[in-house]
Amino acid sequence: MQTVLWGVLVVGLSVALAVAGFAVVRRFLPMDLRETHNANTAVIFGALYVMYGLIVGFSAYFASYQYDNAQRTAEAEASSVQELHRLAEGFPDGERQEVQELAASYARTVIEEGWPLMEDGRVSAKAGAISVELRRSVLAFEPRTDWEGDLYSQALVFVGDLDQNRALRLLEVREGIPSILWVVLVLGGATTVCFT
Numbered sequence: 001m002q003t004v005l006w007g008v009l010v011v012g013l014s015v016a017l018a019v020a021g022f023a024v025v026r027r028f029l030p031m032d033l034r035e036t037h038n039a040n041t042a043v044i045f046g047a048l049y050v051m052y053g054l055i056v057g058f059s060a061y062f063a064s065y066q067y068d069n070a071q072r073t074a075e076a077e078a079s080s081v082q083e084l085h086r087l088a089e090g091f092p093d094g095e096r097q098e099v100q101e102l103a104a105s106y107a108r109t110v111i112e113e114g115w116p117l118m119e120d121g122r123v124s125a126k127a128g129a130i131s132v133e134l135r136r137s138v139l140a141f142e143p144r145t146d147w148e149g150d151l152y153s154q155a156l157v158f159v160g161d162l163d164q165n166r167a168l169r170l171l172e173v174r175e176g177i178p179s180i181l182w183v184v185l186v187l188g189g190a191t192t193v194c195f196t
Contacts, residue, residue, distance in 0.1 A: 010189075014189060014193050017193050017194075018193045021193070021194070041195075044195070045195060048192055048195055049192065051188070052188045052189070052191075052192050055184055055185060055188055056185065059177060059181055059185060062177060062181070063177060066172070066175065066176075066177075069172065070169070070172045073165050073168045073169045073172060074165075074169055076161065076165045077110075077162060077165035077166055077169055078107070080158045080159075080161040080162035080165060081103050081106055081107050081162060082103075082107075084099060084103045084134070084138070084155060084158045084159065084162065085099075085100050085103040085104065087151055087154055087155050087158065088100045088103070088155070090147070090148070090151045091141060091148070091151065092144075092148075095137070095140075095141050098137050099134065099137050099138060099141075099155075102130060102133055102134040102137055103134060105130050106127060106130045106131055106134055109124060109126050109127045109130055110124065110127050113126060114127045118173045121173055121174065122173075123170055123173065128166075131162065131163065131166060134159070135159050135162075135163065138152075138155045138156065138159045139156075139159075141155070
């Protein structure tokens with residue numbers, strides 16, 4: 001909601017400044033003087049608009065790319081938790097119940113607590129603790145048969161994937177459009193409005 005408010009505010013102020021600038025120029029500069037500069041300013045104005053349009057397009061692509069990456073990372077993390085839960089079906093009763101409960105608890109905590117905290121750029125410590133406990137639980141499993149050994153190997157892969165995707169998701173929480181790009185967008189917009 002805050003982004004929409006900022007967007008409306010910035011666009012509204014830009015339009016108001018452009019209209020005010022137009023009114024001031026029209027009132028204080030004679031038509032003859034403005035007409036003599038039209039040809040020169042039209043070329044500069046066209047180049048300025050094209051350049052700013054490219055920057056805005058690049059920014060939109062960059063934001064879309066980041067969104068797609070974050071979505072793929074979250075889906076991969078969820079898939080790892082789901083596969084751990086399923087794989088635990090082959091574990092003996094005590095280990096199976098512990099791994100499945102921790103996997104379900106982790107997923108529930110990330111959804112109910114982690115995602116809302118991510119909106120503010122914060123991280124759920126509880127989800128992190130459950131993730132560590134889930135890893136310890138899988139590592140503590142001691143296979144007694146070859147089949148359990150295969151399950152254990154697969155579980156280790158999924159725990160590694162879960163940890164990696166969790167770390168990537170948390171890294172993406174802290175990232176956004178780089179500050180320099182914001183500076184270029186704001187200055188480009190201000191320059192375009194002022195030149196108008």
